[in-house]
Each structure stands twice: as structure tokens, then as C-alpha cells.
Amino acid sequence: MIDLSFSMSELEFFLLILVRVTCFIYIAPFYGMSNTPGRVKIGLGFLISVLMYYVMVPHEMSVYNTLLGFTALILKEAVSGMIIGLGAQLCTMIVNFAGSLIDMEIGLSMMNEFDPTTKQSMSISGVYYQYMVMLMLIISGMHRYILRALIDTYTLIPVGGAVFHANRLLQNMLSFMSDYLIVGFRICLPVFVVTMMVNAILGILAKVAPQMNMFAVGIQIKILVGLSVLFLTVGMLPGASDFIFTEMKRMMVGFVEGLM
Secondary structure: OOOOOOOHHHHHHHHHHHHHHHHHHHHOOOOOOOOOOHHHHHHHHHHHHHHHHHHOOOOOOOOOOOHHHHHHHHHHHHHHHHHHHHHHHHHHOHHHHHHHHHHHHHOOOOOEEEEOOOOEEEEHHHHHHHHHHHHHHHHOOHHHHHHHHHHHHHHHOOOOOOOOOHHHHHHHHHHHHHHHHHHHHHHHHHHHHHHHHHHHHHHHHHHHOOOOOHHHHHHHHHHHHHHHHHHHOHHHHHHHHHHHHHHHHHHHHHHHHHOO
């Protein structure tokens, strides 16, 4: 006969695990996308929490005396899960930045579309890069890595034992912003270089043949050249996804160190 009895302390321990896992899944890339059904998120979080509960023996956590103390532990676990998931989610925004720069260069910056996954208006190139890079990350096992990283956090950060080091977290954010710009410009560099050459050629033609309307001609040429470069540089997407995956690993490790 299966014994399903449990004590109140074990239930509280399980709830703390559930809070960190579900908050992480809510904000993490791929799992936290808005087109992922809410039941799937809740079911996955509950399943991982149950597995972690039986793995983490004995069930120990920070001592508290009042209901307010337990509430503080729940908030601490929720913020910890969100911060760890945010470290991975921020890295996927690099492709949106690169897509905005590309659309600005080829003349499509005023054309935005509604992205159902983020519920925001995004540039056309940004959506294209987002889906392609997300596909590359899934193929490379990103969805398994972030879940494995979440499970490993319980070894480094016990339940209720998170300590927020603001200096480390701020330093990781500042270092990420510099890498954010560098990786974004690396992704859009081919389009940027080609459009700069096209602008130089159009400037020369404007001086040679001033009767031609280079403004009207340049719009079609930039769009045609930009789309051609995007088509020819499809083979560079695995390298771009590798940059983002490496940055994602570094950010998650940095944020976990800031919570130890």
C-alpha cells in the first residue's frame, strides 16, 4: 500500500521548490513563450518539482518562526527563479536588436509586425532572426541545458538559502550590455557593410548623374541588396546561435554566483 502521508514541513519544503521552478519556467526562453499553453508550464513545473523533492533528501531549509518569515522565503525563491531565467531570456533579445539595425539599414524600420510569442511589435528581420536562432538553439539542446542548470542551482543555492549580492548582479548586467552590443553588431555586420558600399556607390552616381533621382532608386536597391545578403548569410546563423548560447551560459552562471 502506498503511503501518501506527509508532514507540514515537507509540504512547505515542496512549495518552496515549486515556486522557484515555476517562476523560472515562466520567464525562461522557449518554456516561457506566450504561445506555450499555461497548463503545460504548470504541469512541467509541478513534475520537475516532484522529482527534485524526492532527489533532495534530507528536506532541509532555512529556519523561520512566523508566517511572515515563510512568506519571505517564498518571495526569495520566486525572485531567485526569475533572476536565473532572466539571465537566459536576456540573451535571446540580442537577435531583436540585430534585426532592428538591419531593418534600419535596408529601409524597413517603419514596417513592424506583431509577434505572438512576445506580444510586442518587432521588426521583420528581428522576427526572422528570432525564430531561426531559437530553432538553432533547440537543435543544439538549449532547452535541456537550461533545465539542467536550474536543477544544478539547488546544489549551489539551497532552498531558502539565496543571498542577493547586488554588486555581482550589477556587474554581470553591465558586462552583458557590452557583449549585447558586440554580438548584435556581429550579426548585422554583413548587411551593414554591404549597405554602406551601396550608399557610397549611390553617392558617386548622384554626382556623376545628378538628373537621376537617387532617393527613389536607392530605396529599391537597398531592399533588394539587403534581402539578398540575408539570403546569402543563412549559413552564418549557426555561428550566431553559438555566440548567443555561449553568452546565455555565462549569464546564467554569473547570476547564480550573484545569488550564492
